[in-house]
Amino acid sequence: MKKILILLKHLSLGGAEKMFLRILNSMDTNTYSIHVMLIFDERLQELPNLPNLRVTAIFHEKNDAVKQLIKNHPDEIYAKNIIDKYDVEIAFLEGYPTQIIGASSNPHSLKTAFIHTDFRFFHHSLNAYINADYEIECYRKYQYIMYVSETARKGFHIMYPSILPQREYIFYPPLTEKMLVPSYSIPTISDERPYFITLTRLAPEKGVFKLIYACKKVIELGYDICFRIYGSGPLYHQLLQTIYTQHLEKNIYLMGYHKAPYIELRNSLAYICPSDYESFCIAIEEALFSSVPVISCRCSGTEEILHNGDFGLLVENNSDGLADGISCFLSKPDLSELLRRKSQNGKIYWQNILKSASNFSELLYHTRTSK
DSSP states (O other): OOOEEEESSOOOOHHHHHHHHHHHHOOOTTTTEEEEEEEOOOSSSOOOTTTTEEEEEEEHHHHHHHHHHHHHHHHHHHHHHSSSSSSSEOOOOHHHHHHHHTOOTTTTTTEEEEOOHHHHHHHHHHHGGHHHHHHHHHHHTOOOEEESSSSHHHHHHHOOOOOOOOOEEEEOOOOOOGSSSOOOOOOOSSSSSSOEEEEEESSSSOOOHHHHHHHHHHHHHHHHHHHEEEOOOOTTTHHHHHHTTTTTTTTEEEEOOOOOHHHHHSSSSSSEOOOOOOOHHHHHHHHHTOOOOOOEEEEHHHHTTGGGGSSSEEESSSSHHHHHHHHHHHHHHHHHHHHHHHHHHHHHHHHHHHHHSSHHHHHHHHHHHHO
8 A cells, every 4th residue: 555645734724725625535545545744733624534544743833933943954854753654745835845845865755746826926935945045956856746727837937947847747626516515504694685705815815905995996886785705814803994994894794714605605696806816716616616607806827717718707906907897797787697607618618627637646646656
């Protein structure tokens, strides 16, 4: 039985963690012995109960001292905590996981790194290294690199053109209609007006402030609209304060994080993506598979998933552009049906792409047989 180590920073509520759980649920754990190791013991996602799956954590606290230790001595972290020998060692996230697996002392393992972001616009992983040269040297130790989109691959090669792994794969986040069946009910609100919906982490790069100001502009045009934003994150209190400051508390609801608000997604007027940048937006993917119209700010990642506007409405990436798109949607009844048809076409397109793509177990098989 092949032994696989998958190292993550933590199991929080982000898109990378959601993608990881989808992959894990699709894997044949009767074929592989899988050790999921978390750098920080933060488990806000439930792991499936699968055979031959083990979960451990390195640190029980997340603080600056621990981060500095990883940054300066990843080899010591690896030697102390990764004792077993694995056939494949996977860094599932940029930054600290990539640092530690890059310091592997196992000459026989096949080292694989995942890239979830567009390094041109959101190069958060640099904080895990002394400088960019250290990150470059780290990635040179990996035989395989997997990107969640062509956007992520392109951004990585523009930033680090000298890194040439043995193999590269674009591994789009897997999705089936079964994954969009809610496993439990979520709280509702008394406001029964038709609503727009956003599923996102409340972080700076997700553009939620932009959405708030776009909402205000649309209301000033005379529309009585409602937004439901599902997600959690560091900006929650600032966003809530802005909503009240702008007198939008009867129009915008911060619903908090919910694992599967898919009934709410299907019942919405349209999905709104206000992100400043994306490499591949899982929430848009979910909207397409739910045949929900999509209105999104234009960036390289949303252009990719929406096929440059074939599967949704792309608008200028600012509050005016977003307001124009929403008001156009509201003022033109035919546009709603057009965008729904586009979304359905997007569903068919991505279903075919995902069917033809290798699944994760197949990729693991190739990594083992090509060593």
